[in-house]
Amino acid sequence: MHPIARLVVIIAVVAVVFWLVTRFRDSARGDKVSFRPVEDLPLEVQQSIDLALSHDRKATAVKLYRQATRAPAEAAKAAIDVREWKRG
Template sequence: MHPITKLLLIVVIAVLVFWLVTKVRESTRGDRVSFRPVEDLPLDVQQSIDHALAKGKRGAAVRLYRKATKAPQDAAQAAIDVREWKRG
């Protein structure tokens, strides 16, 4: 194999490894939680969540959100946090 071909192959492999490591790091970062806002849910679900929050039952509100959206726990908690913040 020609030396330039070897060098080119090493550079390509290095770039691929760098790209792969970057993507893995991005996907495992815990600071990003995406969720569907409570405002985007059906009105009856919104009202049930608001009722639970008004009674101080945050856990029930999270459960209602998870039941309606099939969201993971951290996303549901973030959505309820935002809803509480918006409600004041």
């Protein structure tokens, strides 16, 4: 095998191993929750969520968020927590 081809193969293997290790580490941490911000939802949904939060109905706000995004419960709760925090 040509030395340059061997070098390219080694670099490719190292890159794949690095990608796999970082991917596994991120999935094993468990503290990473990604969600779509409430601000990115349609205005009607935002208003419904804000109305529920203004009446201290956090569970309803989470339910509305989940219906609009089909997000898992943990992500929906995180999104509503952030919205509540931003509202003050």
